[in-house]
Structure formats: C-alpha cells, structure tokens
Amino acid sequence: QQQVKQSPQSLIVQKGGISIINCAYENTAFDYFPWYQQFPGKGPALLIAIRPDVSEKKEGRFTISFNKSAKQFSLHIMDSQPGDSATYFCAATHTGKLIFGQGTTLQVKP
Amino acid sequence: SAVISQKPSRDICQRGTSLTIQCQVDSQVTMMFWYRQQPGQSLTLIATANQGSEATYESGFVIDKFPISRPNLTFSTLTVSNMSPEDSSIYLCSVVRGGMNTEAFFGQGTRLTVV
Numbered sequence: 001q002q003q004v005k006q007s008p009q010s011l012i013v014q015k016g017g018i019s020i021i022n023c024a025y026e027n028t029a030f031d032y033f034p035w036y037q038q039f040p041g042k043g044p045a046l047l048i049a050i051r052p053d054v055s056e057k058k059e060g061r062f063t064i065s066f067n068k069s070a071k072q073f074s075l076h077i078m079d080s081q082p083g084d085s086a087t088y089f090c091a092a093t094h095t096g097k098l099i100f101g102q103g104t105t106l107q108v109k110p
Numbered sequence: 111s112a113v114i115s116q117k118p119s120r121d122i123c124q125r126g127t128s129l130t131i132q133c134q135v136d137s138q139v140t141m142m143f144w145y146r147q148q149p150g151q152s153l154t155l156i157a158t159a160n161q162g163s164e165a166t167y168e169s170g171f172v173i174d175k176f177p178i179s180r181p182n183l184t185f186s187t188l189t190v191s192n193m194s195p196e197d198s199s200i201y202l203c204s205v206v207r208g209g210m211n212t213e214a215f216f217g218q219g220t221r222l223t224v225v
Contacts, residue, residue, distance in 0.1 A: 034214070043116075043202055043216035044153070089152060096141045096206050097168075098214060100152045 006101025133203030
C-alpha cells in the first residue's frame, strides 16, 4: 500500500519533444506528490509538486497532471532540452516521509 | 528553500569500521530525515531524526546499525556502523521547513564506498 510505481524506467526524447513520466500509487491517504530531478553526483532537487485538490499544475515547461480517481499522476516536460537529461523521481507522502518511485532516466538528444 | 551542508561528501572506508555523516541546515526546520540511495536505485527512508529524542526507524533499519542524533533544530548525524560492502550507497539528509506535507529539500549526499 505504501508503494509508488513509476514508468518508464528510461526515456529517450529528441530536443524539442515532450517527455512524459507516469506514476501510480495505492495509499489514498497520500496528499502531497512532488517530483524530483537528480543529476549525477548531486542530491535530488524539488522540481514541482501537487496536492490532490487540483488536477493540473504548471511551472514553466513542467506540468503535473493528477487523476485522483485513478490514483495516477504524471510529469510532462514540454520542449525538452539536453539540459533536462537527468533522473526523475516521483514521490508521495501524507506524513512528511517521502515514498519514492523507482526513477526514470531521461536522455534528451540534441 | 533550505541550504543543507552534508559532510563528508564522499569517503572510502574499511569493512568493520564506522562513519559518521553530518547534516547542518542554515535555519530551523520542522523535520529531518535520512535516506539511502543504493547504486542506480531509488531513495529509501532510513529514519526520521527527532530533536532531543530517539530517531524513528523504518522497517529494515535498526538503531544499532544506523544510530542517529539530532541535538537541535538545525543539525543531525547519521552513523553507519560496522560497515560491510553492502552499505556502499549514497546517504542523504532531507529537511522539511513547514508543515509535514510541504517542500522537502535534500543535501548533496555522502557517497560511501566500503572496501
């Protein structure tokens, strides 16, 4: 019940394309869903987050779509750039303790 | 955001020894956590560092192996005890400044290699 399932494991996108990463959860008590970006040798950096009272949140090129009934949420990266190449983690919590997805390694080709 | 200083940034240790990792935050925070990230894997919560009291450990992690201290609202340490090669991981400190479901920030991590 505490799991967060993330897909795909890896993703290759052409520059300018849209990157989409999906996550699904089971615990309906979760009420905060952040996405983190991690570059090699660095700690995860908070990218964007959403709460279940909204279905979508956009910040620049990054958008979270949230489907409460399906218990799914996704990250969309518009106009993907080579600098977006990193590992992305979704997470969920209702206690402050983050439960992370398995991670998606994104490669954006120039 | 929060400025988190984690030391050391990396270390290579002999099996059977212990390493203490420090996490210093630039201002008071509500919650502090320690996570482990095994090579090529996701992050797993080790424990919640409680100020002035014993840490709260997640399933699979015990105090004897990972003793944690948090003497005040801006500082915590994690010790990896009696290390084996299986302990080779990145250990990350995380803090929450506001309520429990607000932004969590991470330090740069400590990359530990046990030989």
